[in-house]
Amino acid sequence: MRARGLSPLLLLSILIWGCAGPEIRPPALPPPAPPVTTAPPTTARGFPDFIVAIVRPGDSYSSLAAKYLGDRSMDWFLSEFNGNTLPAPGQDVLIPLASYAPGGLWPTGYQTVPVLTYHKLSRNGIPDAMTVREADFEAQMRFLRENGYRVLPLDDLFEFLRFRRQIPARSVVITFDDGWRSVYDIAWPILKKYGYPATLFVYTDLIVGSRETLSWDQVRELSRNGFDIEGHSKTHRYLGRRERKESFRDYFESVRKEIVESARIILKHTGREVKYLAYPYGDTNSLVAAMTRREGYRLAFTVERESVPFFSNDYRVSREMIYGTFTLKDFENNLTTFHKFGSE
Amino acid sequence: MIAGKGCLVLAAALLAGCAGAIPVRVERPTGNAPSPAAEAPDLFRGVPGKYRELADSVERAGDLRRALLYRKVVEGFAPDDADARGQVERLKRKIRGQADRHYLAALALEKNGESAKAMREFLAVLLLDPDNEAALRRVKNEGAGLEFRFWTVREGDTLRKIAGEVYRDPDKEFLIAYFNPLPKGSLLSVGTGLRLPDVDTGPPATTEKAPGYSHPVKEGNGHRNAVERKEDAGRKLREADAHYAAGIRRFLAEDLDGAIREWEKTLSLDPAHPKARTDIEKARRLKGRIESPK
Numbered sequence: 175m176r177a178r179g180l181s182p183l184l185l186l187s188i189l190i191w192g193c194a195g196p197e198i199r200p201p202a203l204p205p206p207a208p209p210v211t212t213a214p215p216t217t218a219r220g221f222p223d224f225i226v227a228i229v230r231p232g233d234s235y236s237s238l239a240a241k242y243l244g245d246r247s248m249d250w251f252l253s254e255f256n257g258n259t260l261p262a263p264g265q266d267v268l269i270p271l272a273s274y275a276p277g278g279l280w281p282t283g284y285q286t287v288p289v290l291t292y293h294k295l296s297r298n299g300i301p302d303a304m305t306v307r308e309a310d311f312e313a314q315m316r317f318l319r320e321n322g323y324r325v326l327p328l329d330d331l332f333e334f335l336r337f338r339r340q341i342p343a344r345s346v347v348i349t350f351d352d353g354w355r356s357v358y359d360i361a362w363p364i365l366k367k368y369g370y371p372a373t374l375f376v377y378t379d380l381i382v383g384s385r386e387t388l389s390w391d392q393v394r395e396l397s398r399n400g401f402d403i404e405g406h407s408k409t410h411r412y413l414g415r416r417e418r419k420e421s422f423r424d425y426f427e428s429v430r431k432e433i434v435e436s437a438r439i440i441l442k443h444t445g446r447e448v449k450y451l452a453y454p455y456g457d458t459n460s461l462v463a464a465m466t467r468r469e470g471y472r473l474a475f476t477v478e479r480e481s482v483p484f485f486s487n488d489y490r491v492s493r494e495m496i497y498g499t500f501t502l503k504d505f506e507n508n509l510t511t512f513h514k515f516g517s518e
Numbered sequence: 519m520i521a522g523k524g525c526l527v528l529a530a531a532l533l534a535g536c537a538g539a540i541p542v543r544v545e546r547p548t549g550n551a552p553s554p555a556a557e558a559p560d561l562f563r564g565v566p567g568k569y570r571e572l573a574d575s576v577e578r579a580g581d582l583r584r585a586l587l588y589r590k591v592v593e594g595f596a597p598d599d600a601d602a603r604g605q606v607e608r609l610k611r612k613i614r615g616q617a618d619r620h621y622l623a624a625l626a627l628e629k630n631g632e633s634a635k636a637m638r639e640f641l642a643v644l645l646l647d648p649d650n651e652a653a654l655r656r657v658k659n660e661g662a663g664l665e666f667r668f669w670t671v672r673e674g675d676t677l678r679k680i681a682g683e684v685y686r687d688p689d690k691e692f693l694i695a696y697f698n699p700l701p702k703g704s705l706l707s708v709g710t711g712l713r714l715p716d717v718d719t720g721p722p723a724t725t726e727k728a729p730g731y732s733h734p735v736k737e738g739n740g741h742r743n744a745v746e747r748k749e750d751a752g753r754k755l756r757e758a759d760a761h762y763a764a765g766i767r768r769f770l771a772e773d774l775d776g777a778i779r780e781w782e783k784t785l786s787l788d789p790a791h792p793k794a795r796t797d798i799e800k801a802r803r804l805k806g807r808i809e810s811p812k
Binding site: 217219221223224226228264266268270273274276277279280281284337422423426460461464465468485487488515 | 561687
């Protein structure tokens with residue numbers, strides 16, 4: 175799904191073109207055809223930084239991405255470079271072999287990635303801020319599909335923030351907070367239908383398995399099926415605020431326990447390391463951010479309403495809460511994917 | 519993700535060996551080897567002209583990296599064309615020159631406290647030269663982030679003494695130990711760099727309370743916020759540069775202690791400063807030689 179500016183495979187590819195093996199043999203070749211007397215036309219030429227290919231009938235960006243980049247889902251990488259319409263058969267198309275816009279940085283502005291945050295869902299009923307109705311959620315996911323958005327896992331966002339990988343121009347990340355049962359019952363089937371990955375930030379004390387909350391069996395099942403399970407503390411306390419009667423030392427130990435213990439519990443139940451933290455209430459401060467870094471988290475998230483450029487602070491990455499009271503237009507307003515220079 | 523079939527294709531290419539010159543033929547004919555006399559139609563005949571025009575056009579529009587890729591296409595299809603090769607080299611020099619100019623402009627703006635404009639210039643550097651680590655470090659605020667300050671251990675320092683000086687609370691020595699894993703019971707050695715977290719446990723500045731749920735949400739303000747958040751880090755970097763320059767002046771005036779003090783201040787504000795740490799070491803070595811001549 176993503177372009178890797180310096181990814182091992184692209185480097186390998188560049189190396190190959192650079193050392194110029196005269197002929198690439200596809201892994202599966204059809205049986206030999208009858209002898210021919212003229213050479214078939216060469217339809218692609220490779221160089222260290224690019225390939226120029228001649229479009230043939232039936233080609234699409236997906237087929238070209240599969241053939242030359244080894245990944246059909248990299249079609250966006252070609253279409254965003256060459257324009258949405260594939261040239262006609264017989265015309266050439268340029269296939270870059272490295273990121274041409276790392277970090278989504280362009281002469282006219284820079285890419286931003288909306289990281290959407292949900293909590294609970296409901297089948298019916300009156301929506302409130304934290305509860306999105308099933309029909310509304312489905313409409314939002316459909317909106318993403320119909321408008322060319324690509325939903326990425328958090329690992330891709332992490333690489334984007336490193337300024338080393340290019341991701342589709344209209345990228346979005348979907349996250350859920352806390353660990354409510356409705357994520358399993360309602361959101362998962364819809365996400366599955368669209369093939370969207372998502373991240374579930376759980377606060378581990380909530381995972382008790384009730385009518386309202388997830389059980390660890392359900393969390394494991396989600397983990398095995400496209401959900402990334404990450405940390406949201408143990409008890410959901412405000413991490414950025416010291417309680418009135420709390421000594422500084424007690425506060426420090428409490429915060430440390432929240433971010434270390436929750437990761438240990440998630441690892442124990444899912445067998446997967448926790449890499450990302452969503453601060454409960456989006457609440458943090460300099461010390462907590464520094465502790466989060468110290469404890470090995472790669473990124474930590476607030477709930478500041480703005481989409482994310484590559485130069486975001488890794489321990490204060492913004493997310494946008496999607497309220498149950500949002501109209502589809504409100505939802506769309508949270509999908510900013512580009513910031514034009516001069517629009518400040 | 520590039521995987522699976524791509525790996526096979528690439529592995530097959532490797533197995534095919536490294537011989538011959540580019541360009542290479544990507545597809546293998548499905549029949550027997552063609553007769554040497556037979557000539558395939560050249561489907562690429564129009565490529566150099568097309569990409570020369572495109573390169574001219576996007577270069578005029580200021581998209582120099584894309585222009586460079588197009589010029590490389592021209593060069594690739596006309597390897598003996600000295601002009602095509604010259605255009606690639608010319609454009610590379612132009613890109614390097616512009617990147618350097620933007621970087622210097624960014625530093626000057628930063629020094630004047632114009633962080634937002636400096637940020638724009640650093641982004642211009644990265645647009646031209648994505649491998650420019652110095653510019654990336656500036657826009658990401660790495661090393662000069664808001665979370666840490668830096669302390670260089672001096673003669674007589676203990677964690678308790680440092681905590682007392684920095685936090686006005688010697689009992690916060692545990693914080694220094696937590697962020698700077700040191701061998702148990704070991705003495706701090708002079709010159710060791712320590713990372714000290716900022717201790718700020720106040721409430722967030724602004725919150726939006728979502729109705730029906732005690733879940734405060736900060737409302738962003740586009741990327742102005744992202745830029746504004748860097749103001750404090752930008753101020754630190756400017757101060758770090760000023761202290762570094764003062765250290766140089768003291769060093770030239772043979773005031774080694776003064777130079778070391780200034781460079782320690784530089785590091786406390788910008789722990790990843792490219793020169794301060796090595797200059798401190800040099801000054802200390804020089805000082806040692808002066809004070810204990812053999």
